[in-house]
Amino acid sequence: MVFSSISFLYYFLPIVLILYFLVPKKAKNFVLFIASITFYFYGEKAYTVIMLAQILLAYISGILIDKYKGTKQAKTVMSVAVMLCLGVLGYFKYTNFLILNINNLLKTSISILEVMLPIGISFYTFQIISYIVDVYRGKAEVQKSFLKLATYVSLFPQLIAGPIVRYVDVERELTNRKITLEGVSSGVTRFTIGLGKKVLLANSLAKLCDIFKLSDEKSVLFFWIYGIACTLYVYLDFSGYSDMAIGIGRMLGFNFLENFNYPFISKSITEFWRRWHMSLGSWFRDYVYIPLGGNRVSKLKFIRNILVVWGLTGLWHGADWNFILWGLMFGVLLLLEKLVLKKYLEKLPAIFSNLYVMLIIVISFVIFNSNGMEEVVFYLSGMFGGLDVPVINNTTMYYLRSYIVTIVIAIIASTPLIKNAVIRLKEKRRINKIINVLEPIFVVCLLIATTSYLVDDSFNPFLYFRF
Amino acid sequence: MSDKFKNIIITVSFMACVVGGFLINIIIKDEKISESERRKLTQFPNASLASIMDGNFMTNFNDYSVDQFILRDEFRSLKSLIEFNILGKKDNNNLYIVNDAIYKMEENFNYNEIKKAADKFNKIYEEYLTGMNVYYSLIPEKTYYLSDKGIYTSIDYDKIADIMNSNIKNMKYIDIYDCLNEDSYYRTDTHWKQEALAAVVNKISENMNFKEYLKSNYTTKTIDDFYGVYYGQLALSLLPDKITYYTNSVIDESAVYNYETQKYAEVYDLTKLSSMDKYDMFLSGATPLLRIENPNCTTGKKLIVFRDSYASSLIPFFVEAYEEIMVIDIRYMPSSMLKDYIEFSNQDVLFLYSTLVLGNSSILR
Numbered sequence: 001m002v003f004s005s006i007s008f009l010y011y012f013l014p015i016v017l018i019l020y021f022l023v024p025k026k027a028k029n030f031v032l033f034i035a036s037i038t039f040y041f042y043g044e045k046a047y048t049v050i051m052l053a054q055i056l057l058a059y060i061s062g063i064l065i066d067k068y069k070g071t072k073q074a075k076t077v078m079s080v081a082v083m084l085c086l087g088v089l090g091y092f093k094y095t096n097f098l099i100l101n102i103n104n105l106l107k108t109s110i111s112i113l114e115v116m117l118p119i120g121i122s123f124y125t126f127q128i129i130s131y132i133v134d135v136y137r138g139k140a141e142v143q144k145s146f147l148k149l150a151t152y153v154s155l156f157p158q159l160i161a162g163p164i165v166r167y168v169d170v171e172r173e174l175t176n177r178k179i180t181l182e183g184v185s186s187g188v189t190r191f192t193i194g195l196g197k198k199v200l201l202a203n204s205l206a207k208l209c210d211i212f213k214l215s216d217e218k219s220v221l222f223f224w225i226y227g228i229a230c231t232l233y234v235y236l237d238f239s240g241y242s243d244m245a246i247g248i249g250r251m252l253g254f255n256f257l258e259n260f261n262y263p264f265i266s267k268s269i270t271e272f273w274r275r276w277h278m279s280l281g282s283w284f285r286d287y288v289y290i291p292l293g294g295n296r297v298s299k300l301k302f303i304r305n306i307l308v309v310w311g312l313t314g315l316w317h318g319a320d321w322n323f324i325l326w327g328l329m330f331g332v333l334l335l336l337e338k339l340v341l342k343k344y345l346e347k348l349p350a351i352f353s354n355l356y357v358m359l360i361i362v363i364s365f366v367i368f369n370s371n372g373m374e375e376v377v378f379y380l381s382g383m384f385g386g387l388d389v390p391v392i393n394n395t396t397m398y399y400l401r402s403y404i405v406t407i408v409i410a411i412i413a414s415t416p417l418i419k420n421a422v423i424r425l426k427e428k429r430r431i432n433k434i435i436n437v438l439e440p441i442f443v444v445c446l447l448i449a450t451t452s453y454l455v456d457d458s459f460n461p462f463l464y465f466r467f
Numbered sequence: 468m469s470d471k472f473k474n475i476i477i478t479v480s481f482m483a484c485v486v487g488g489f490l491i492n493i494i495i496k497d498e499k500i501s502e503s504e505r506r507k508l509t510q511f512p513n514a515s516l517a518s519i520m521d522g523n524f525m526t527n528f529n530d531y532s533v534d535q536f537i538l539r540d541e542f543r544s545l546k547s548l549i550e551f552n553i554l555g556k557k558d559n560n561n562l563y564i565v566n567d568a569i570y571k572m573e574e575n576f577n578y579n580e581i582k583k584a585a586d587k588f589n590k591i592y593e594e595y596l597t598g599m600n601v602y603y604s605l606i607p608e609k610t611y612y613l614s615d616k617g618i619y620t621s622i623d624y625d626k627i628a629d630i631m632n633s634n635i636k637n638m639k640y641i642d643i644y645d646c647l648n649e650d651s652y653y654r655t656d657t658h659w660k661q662e663a664l665a666a667v668v669n670k671i672s673e674n675m676n677f678k679e680y681l682k683s684n685y686t687t688k689t690i691d692d693f694y695g696v697y698y699g700q701l702a703l704s705l706l707p708d709k710i711t712y713y714t715n716s717v718i719d720e721s722a723v724y725n726y727e728t729q730k731y732a733e734v735y736d737l738t739k740l741s742s743m744d745k746y747d748m749f750l751s752g753a754t755p756l757l758r759i760e761n762p763n764c765t766t767g768k769k770l771i772v773f774r775d776s777y778a779s780s781l782i783p784f785f786v787e788a789y790e791e792i793m794v795i796d797i798r799y800m801p802s803s804m805l806k807d808y809i810e811f812s813n814q815d816v817l818f819l820y821s822t823l824v825l826g827n828s829s830i831l832r
Contacts, residue, residue: 455533
């Protein structure tokens with residue numbers, strides 16, 4: 001099920017909220033668990049069993065690790081459990097990629113598997129691993145209640161497109177959480193803003209990207225509009241989803257960590273990755289990069305560590321070479337910045353360093369949004385004048401005019417401009433009162449507007465479901 | 468407003484929207500059809516263990532929840548208004564308005580389809596029509612005539628004619644591009660208006676040598692409140708069109724045999740005025756095969772027309788010249804079946820197609 005659908009907004013959500021608020025505190029986790037399983041089953045049918053099996057694996061291994069604490073057995077249990085989780089992920093996500101490459105390389109003809117990727121498996125597998133490893137490391141208490149652990153892993157707000165919530169971050173709230181008026185209200189606002197970002201902006205930009213891809217009337221400018229549109233689209237789609245997840249979490253009494261912090265205002269690629277998909281970046285840091293030795297090793301090993309982490313980050317996003325290239329490109333850039341560019345970037349005026357970042361980000365998202373390497377070459381050639389297309393044509397001008405307002409709003413929505421302005425204005429008590437009147441009106445209007453778009457358009461899948 | 472009061476208002480109004488929306492949606496009775504979109508709406512899906520396990524139920528429920536959402540038409544209008552007036556989009560669902568008329572952009576028009584259509588016609592010629600007098604004519608969409616195109620791009624209608632002309636063999640092309648203009652089409656619909664077809668009738672009848680038989684005068688009648696197909700798609704309120712139709716005793720006394728329903732009807736089927744598409748009053752709308760019989764005709768001439776819906780309002784003008792007109796729509800019947808219904812001998816033959824259908828020629832069977 002997707003958040004930006006009538007069936008979620010006007011059937012699933014109201015039913016769950018009513019039940020959740022009505023039942024006594026003790027039964028709330030049970031309601032959430034049943035709701036989450038229903039939510040997952042609605043889209044993934046029998047794959048729900050795989051998720052439940054992995055939760056059971058996490059539950060049992062957690063108890064065993066706790067039992068053998070400090071002994072070798074604990075490490076064995078932890079390793080086996082993590083391997084099993086990665087094995088399931090690998091089977092569903094990477095087997096066909098592997099087969100295709102083997103076929104290509106050795107000219108064999110192994111037939112590919114008829115499996116679909118269960119939605120959200122990349123996210124919940126990482127959550128389960130964080131639990132198992134943290135229990136092993138003694139950072140988290142073992143969870144003795146299967147219901148609580150299952151509620152944590154399957155929690156529907158973040159189940160299918162993140163953020164990757166660590167067990168330690170919600171450990172306390174699983175047992176004891178407060179549902180406050182302030183929490184629910186801010187959750188509602190956050191959710192609605194995320195919904196608007198997704199439905200009013202991201203979907204529209206995705207449509208522009210599709211129009212471009214199918215168009216016979218391409219031009220250099222159109223290639224660049226595409227690059228900018230797909231960059232904004234990926235951000236608004238994904239951060240909109242995180243906003244919705246965090247918003248629903250707050251309505252339910254959970255406080256998830258932020259996943260994005262206005263990445264497009266960054267002045268270096270290093271900074272960009274501290275602001276983009278933060279829950280994934282910190283996961284790789286804590287469970288891959290640091291165990292490999294991080295940067296407290298020889299320079300050569302440090303370079304290896306960076307490239308391993310970024311190759312894996314790329315591969316996590318999708319089983320194809322363009323994703324690996326995308327990840328490695330960031331690895332190389334981060335190394336470059338760390339070893340060479342850092343001192344120059346710091347001296348550059350902010351606008352230039354931001355332009356440098358955005359240029360790379362746009363190129364990177366064109367790579368990211370391609371289907372395989374052939375498309376990567378095609379789009380990048382188009383952007384840099386390597387194709388026989390005009391610089392500009394009528395079709396390009398039409399779509400530029402038709403989408404310019406959306407693009408400008410999307411750019412503003414990708415910066416903290418409005419948020420900062422509101423915070424500053426709220427400092428004055430009189431203006432704060434006015435904003436308090438405007439905010440509910442804004443929320444309701446946004447909800448109605450998104451509803452009108454959802455009613456007009458039934459097909460509306462999320463980008464991040466591929467992962 | 469204090470922060471606390473604001474929090475209450477936000478929480479209460481959001482809950483009222485989603486919970487209220489949920490309750491009203493389950494209370495309000497479902498609709499069978501959407502008049503504005505001219506289609507059946509999805510009904511509540513059957514829930515069985517099998518349909519739930521294979522996901523059909525969920526897919527259908529998603530469609531159902533969208534189709535049956537309260538105030539569906541109003542929400543669609545709101546979306547249209549936001550697109551045009553707030554987001555400054557130049558089109559909504561590929562439709563745009565110029566001078567109160569709705570136009571459709573053909574996104575990513577596939578010119579290969581035109582070649583395929585020509586091939587299809589050639590194949591039909593070889594199968595049935597060898598040696599007969601065969602003509603073809605192309606009807607551009609109204610965007611071709613839009614003088615005030617502004618920023619809107621349209622497909623290359625001359626290129627379409629070129630592709631047809633260089634691929635079609637053994638048929639004579641009747642160019643009617645010059646016989647129409649911006650006002651020849653309904654404002655809210657894709658079709659041309661019958662009252663705008665005089666020049667088309669002239670040109671075609673001259674080329675096919677039946678002009679001399681068209682003698683009678685016509686009287687006109689008018690139907691109000693024609694909301695065309697674009698009207699519902701755009702979901703904005705515009706004034707409706709009027710349908711004016713031309714009739715006389717020859718047309719009145721002719722009968723139309725419909726091979727699909729196996730019944731006779733009149734050339735102007737006024738029972739269709741209560742259907743979703745009033746334009747269907749012309750030759751009873753979409754149907755595979757018709758035979759128009761004119762008992763008053765003494766010319767001895769017969770005509771076969773391969774056509775789409777545009778022809779429905781043009782053909783009545785030909786009735787006087789022909790004893791019998793076979794009207795064939797190969798979107799709804801395979802051309803291989805034609806031999807079971809028609810004896811091809813010395814009839815005149817006309818292929819009359821809109822560029823709209825030629826651009827999707829894979830639907831021609």
